[in-house]
Amino acid sequence: MAVEMARPLMDPAPERAKRGAFFFPMMFMGILSAAWFLARFMWGGTSVPKGVDMGMGIGLTVLMLLSIGPMLGARGKLNRGEDAGAIGNFAILMVVAILMIAGIISTWGAIPIGTGYGGIYDVTSGWIGLYFVGGLLGLLASFMKGKRVPERFRNERWVAHNVVSFWGELVLLWTAFFVVFYLL
């Protein structure tokens, strides 16, 4: 039917383009985070105040670094066409995302928001938390698509690839966040 033929015609970008162009929104999100991180030096003083939840900060960072394993595993499986396996890795990353969101919320209030450091900490971590919510939704979408309509998942594998790339960015951003807000 003509309309069915029209669909691929009206979204003809090849996988290479869809994955390559995803770099641009990721770049924007990275620059935006850099703006927050730099603001920490404007408002947060020159040292880390006493009372930050260092244990939670280290714990979340270790968790994110450990998530590189399933992330790279998902990438490899997608490259080899093992979609079902990649979906399993997505489930692990979804658990990590939920833990990260909960962990971020638990660190709020360690330093009062009315102080310079507390304000920029809460707003920046809240913003990164929104990225995790976005990542979680992306993972969930790919997970459900893979379970319910594997064929569509296969035809649009670039979506899953971009979700994995985004997770890579989350790892980088959280690590940078930890360095900027807990160590410097």
Place this chain on the structure above:
Amino acid sequence: MATTGVQGRAVEGTGGGGEPFAWSMVLPLVRAGFMGFTGYFAAAWITAMIGHTVIVNPLPATVGYVVGLLAWLAGSGIWDGWIRRAFGGAEAPALTGVERYFRFSSDPKATAVRYVIFNVLAFFFAGLAAMAIRIELLTPDSTKWWLSEVHYNQTFGIHGLMMLLAVAASAIVGGMGYYLLPMMLGARTVIFPRLLGLSWWLLPPAAVAVFMSPLIGGFQTGWWGYPPLAQNSGSGIVFYTLGAATLLTSSLLGGINIIGTIVYMRAKGMSLGRIPMFLWGLFAAGTILIVEAPATFTGTLMDLSDMILGSHFYTGPTGHPLAYDDQFWWLFHPEVYVFVLPAFALWLEILPAAAQRPVFARNWGIAGILGITMIGAMVGVHHYFTAVSDERMPIFMTLTETISIPSGFVFLCALGTLWGGRLRLTSPALLCLMAMMNFLIGGLTGIFNADVPADLQLHNTYWVIGHFHYTILGSVIFSWLAGLYWWFPKVTGRLVNEFWAKFHAWWFFIFFNMTFLPMFILGIEGMNRRIAVYLPYLHPLNEFVSISSFFLGAGFLIPAANLFFSWRSGKKAPQNPWGSKSLEWHSPSPTPYIVFPEGSEVTVVGPNDNYAAGAPEPFVWAPTTAGK
């Protein structure tokens, strides 16, 4: 086959507009509006009840806005058009007919048409605000019988923010750019069509919130939102910050599509040197947004956080109010290039076809556009010379004045293109020339603003108002009209009424200059901007300006009527009424749903502006090869 004849075939049933319009098609738009308002009031009331406060306070207004925005999106058709299928649900309906104009759609052409409608409406309401401002200034003190000082401040704030972010930012980029971006590159759509579709649906809630902000106290800060005034200025300021953040997000989704499509979706043979000039202008706008929006975006959110979360970024013991100025102008000076570079590029698209001459010194034009993009990133401090140290002033003065060099490249390209050509002075070409004339005045007066000794006298006077209206209204909006007339046949298959188009062009040009040229004199004589009450010696000139502005404003009914009646019953246009060699004219007018039919791909074999007699066709149509 090197003719446009191959374009006669369109995929069966996908020409678009197959089904006649029915009122039921408007349902998603109505549903979105209903859900948006309901969501807003429900969330604001619940938040107010929990917090033992009233719904007009900042926190309930913020929560209401966010929920209302999401509810509006949910009603727009984004669920069955995108979200449902993304989570593995039923496939999205194929919308190829009229219905795609009234709901979430991944078709960039429908999105662009919606942009035009939105921009026209925003221009109308923000224009009414301008009329209210000029009525106020008819007499030295009109606060007794017209707007009070507080209402006057709200009015110019809404006028400024809406004209900039709801009109200038998306008029050319959205209405023309998103339509032409894929077509000019030889692609069937943009790289992320659904994100582009989403970009439009972010606009109406933001604009409605800003226009409605007086209902929750308005805002006193003008379009700057400077703290600490922002925090002491009425809850409407949260609609300002949220509206600005939403409009920026919308621009950004477009910017991502512009860059991604130009980088990844060019037709075979569309080398960097062959990319149409207009797309270079869009490319510059997209780059500016991606690179420079973050600092300003964070600024609006931090301003909001101070108001609703109790942080002290800009106020109180740890506050740095001047940091906001830095963040604000980081993007919002370069933002003027987001407005004006696509307009520059539009001249270099229309004038070669009108004069039947190739763009003169094309690569210098591209260098000019990219040069402005780069230098423009570094000049924002010129907006607060009175607040910075003496050492910083010369740096930003010099950088700002340096902008005139790449701007000159663009002007010389346009002039060189006309030189010796046989210009057909159609209404779009006429409007382009007028825009160039106006920009010349706007640009030259800008040098005085950038110059520190002059600026210390002129800053915050009507000199500045005159300057930026020349650059934005005088060149961006003139160019917008030029573009609307130029591509009108492409979109509707009909020509605009040339007599009324030209008649209004002259009306616009004369009353525009009568309104804004005296503002330079007013500024030199000491008329401050943003004041409702002024000294009596400024009265005669203000009266002249106000009366001129009423003619200027009323004149816009002419193009509104012209576009509407030409769309309904204008003269049928041939496929390529202007004799342009650009790729978008190689498909039928009006554009079918699928621009380039199945089975053929375009290859670019030459420059698209070679108008010499007997020049070879720049585009060749080849059968689609397997695996594409």
